[in-house]
Amino acid sequence: MQDTTPTPNMATRLIHHGYQPPAGFEAPMPGIHKASTVIFPDVAAMRRREWKDKSGYTYGLHGTPTTFTLEERLCALEGGRHCVLVPSGLAALATVALALLRQGGEVLIPDNAYGPNKAMAAGLLAQYGVRHAFYDAMDPASLAAAITPATRLVWLEAPGSVTLEFPDLPELVRICRARGVTAALDNTWGAGLAFAPFDLLGDGSLGVDVSAHALTKYPSGGGDVLMGSIVTRDAALHLRIQNAHMHLGLGVGANDAEAVLRALPSMALRYAAHDRAARTLAHWMQQQAPVVQVLHPALEGAPGHAHWQALCGAARDGEGAAAGLFSVVFDAACSQAQVDRFCDSLRLFRIGYSWGGPMSLVVPYEIASMRRQVPAHLRPGHVVRFSIGLEGVDDLRADLQQALHQAFGGA
Incomplete structure (x- = not known):
């Protein structure tokens, strides 16, 4: 297509150049789309589009073809249906906590969990009036005894940080389910490969509610990318996390998303x-x-x-x-x-x-x-x-x- 911009000004012509490449290009790696601003064809389209789903694009923070592709592949990896990307694994833990906890609520964390998650509960969350308590992940009775009417979130980790104790994860999830408490797993170690977080028994009957994953580790694989993901299967739970994600203004760079997409195969x-x-x-x-x-x-x-x-x-x-x-x-x-x-x-x-x-x-x-x-x-x-x-x-x-x-x- 020839440039049809009716102006002799080169600066304007370079910004509003009319060429569009032909559709139909396909290659092993998806295209990398970098955008803050997303262009709408008209005002009606701008008003129709909804940032909460993947039916269209509204703004770079809410997704591009590149990040949507990565999110869907991570859902396939972990067995989930919904995913949001965040700048680090710790950001994934923080986003889940801020989405699901409020003043007067309580979060339970294994004593052998990732240290920064425990520090966040004792520091930032405590400032917001959220209580926390620790339990022994190797003793399901310890978790059962720790759950109170104020408990809204239970973190799970398999295995524990540094000392690598492997808990009875299905039993811990059963306890959470019986008490109506959201069970969120830091699944960085399992990575979607060691076990299926949303199908722990292999028959579809039992799984965690949320899987948080530091993509910094195995999905990236190069020691050069910081990124995290939050995967869920429940649409209502995902919407709560997605709203927190939006209010916090979290996003990931297209080049980082490209690096993870390249490493996943x-x-x-x-x-x-x-x-x-x-x-x-x-x-x-x-x-x-x-x-x-x-x-x-x-x-x-x-x-x-x-x-x-x-x-x-x-x-x-x-x-x-x-x-x-x-x-x-x-x-x-x-x-x-x-x-x-x-x-x-x-x-x-x-x-x-x-x-x-x-x-x-x-x-x-x-x-x-x-x-x-x-x-x-x-x-x-x-x-x-x-x-x-x-x-x-x-x-x-x-x-x-x-x-x-x-x-x-x-x-």
Whole structure:
């Protein structure tokens, strides 16, 4: 099409150029649409369009073809029907809380949950008059006893943060359902691959109400994108979350959405590779002298292993599925200086938060400062968490071995 703009002014012609590319272009990756302003053909169309559904476009914050495509693919991944995108995993947790809680209400959080979620309840939500309490995720009776008439939201996490205890997730959901309380799962570890959050029993009878997911981790896969998602199946619940999402003005960049869309096709392959390498190294670390406990839900004897087996064991043709995380407990006889030296001596494992990217990471933790009570199943000592990347397993094992020798000598 020729430029038909009736003006000699080049600035105007460059903005209002009349060319439109032909329809029908198709490629493996969807097109990337960047927009704040969305153009309407006429005033009537502007008045007709509704931002709450995907029947059209109104403004960049409310969706573009790129973000709609990503949302629908994430629904397919997790088994949901509705999705909103937010700038981070923590933003997903915060949006759910702000959508479902109000003054005088209460949220219950596992004591072994992601630390910033607990801190948000004690800080921001408390400022708004929302109460919070913690429960023992490994004891369903603890959750049942904690629910009060004021409870509006229960957070679930499988497995727990850092110490990786795997709860009886179906039983926790049954308790929430029986009491009429919304059950929201931080599903970053499971990632929609280890188990189906909205179909925990495989027969469609039981599932969580909300799945919050840090797309920063496995869906992105590169360690270079911050993004989160909130997936639901209930339309009314989704509308409450969507309204909060709109009022908070949350949005994600088109290039970040593109990065996640590009990574999703390889996600199952990467997840399996992280998993196999992590299990190999977790088994090897069990044999090392300074290590008194290895925490990984797929290992026999790990806290909640039977629950992991029941929920995740049938995945990948019976191989089971787990994220590429495990933690070790170094003997209490070791000094903190030795443990820190071990972490500092690693060459391939880098010191840094997050996980799910190509590079292996290590972080030491002080569990006593993170929990109301140190779990009875945790052996005394120093906890170090590993995120296994995509390096060669033999290279990672050699790196662990040399660091053990540097820090503990002869290990």
